[in-house]
Amino acid sequence: DAGVIQSPRHEVTEMGQEVTLRCKPISGHNSLFWYRQTMMRGLELLIYFNNNVPIDDSGMPEDRFSAKMPNASFSTLKIQPSEPRDSAVYFCASSFVIISGTGDQPQHFGDGTRLSIL
Amino acid sequence: GQNIDQPTEMTATEGAIVQINCTYQTSGFNGLFWYQQHAGEAPTFLSYNVLDGLEEKGRFSSFLSRSKGYSYLLLKELQMKDSASYLCAVRDRDGANNLFFGTGTRLTVIP
Numbered sequence: 001d002a003g004v005i006q007s008p009r010h011e012v013t014e015m016g017q018e019v020t021l022r023c024k025p026i027s028g029h030n031s032l033f034w035y036r037q038t039m040m041r042g043l044e045l046l047i048y049f050n051n052n053v054p055i056d057d058s059g060m061p062e063d064r065f066s067a068k069m070p071n072a073s074f075s076t077l078k079i080q081p082s083e084p085r086d087s088a089v090y091f092c093a094s095s096f097v098i099i100s101g102t103g104d105q106p107q108h109f110g111d112g113t114r115l116s117i118l
Numbered sequence: 119g120q121n122i123d124q125p126t127e128m129t130a131t132e133g134a135i136v137q138i139n140c141t142y143q144t145s146g147f148n149g150l151f152w153y154q155q156h157a158g159e160a161p162t163f164l165s166y167n168v169l170d171g172l173e174e175k176g177r178f179s180s181f182l183s184r185s186k187g188y189s190y191l192l193l194k195e196l197q198m199k200d201s202a203s204y205l206c207a208v209r210d211r212d213g214a215n216n217l218f219f220g221t222g223t224r225l226t227v228i229p
Contacts, residue, residue, distance in 0.1 A: 044219075
């Protein structure tokens, strides 16, 4: 079974450039999550979608960050303009939720995108 | 706010038993998850607790006390491959399925 697929695996770009991260969730999953991981702050939730609808974007750092989920099999996280402090590993995760917030449905993570902004 | 605390680092000997603790203070509670993350890799699901008590899964067990806001992950018969970060995550009752993660405990297993 294919897991969560993220691209690119690595991205190095100069500050001010637009960065687009992509995610394909596990087929059949109805919830998708974007996380950012740094040594200092650990794993932080940026935004999550349920049935392609953004539910909570309170973790998005600022207006430079935006996320979309045009269909059940694809999501993007965009940073424009990028800054050096955005350097981190960005993970996408998906899960299947029957009833909101119940049961032991774990989130399955992609391999992440290691982003470096120079 | 949400607060989840874990020790930053631990070291244990191959073949031994190690207990990784997690304490949490969250606005709601609807389950606690443990994840394993090897360096440079994605977190992978280990265990889930929503009721008080011990859940055993092979060499790994996880315990929960909701009244104390406390959980631990117990690793038995440690192997070198168990060297990794272990992340404690709490699902907030008010959320659909979002998790709040601790910063993780980096476990080093030595021969």
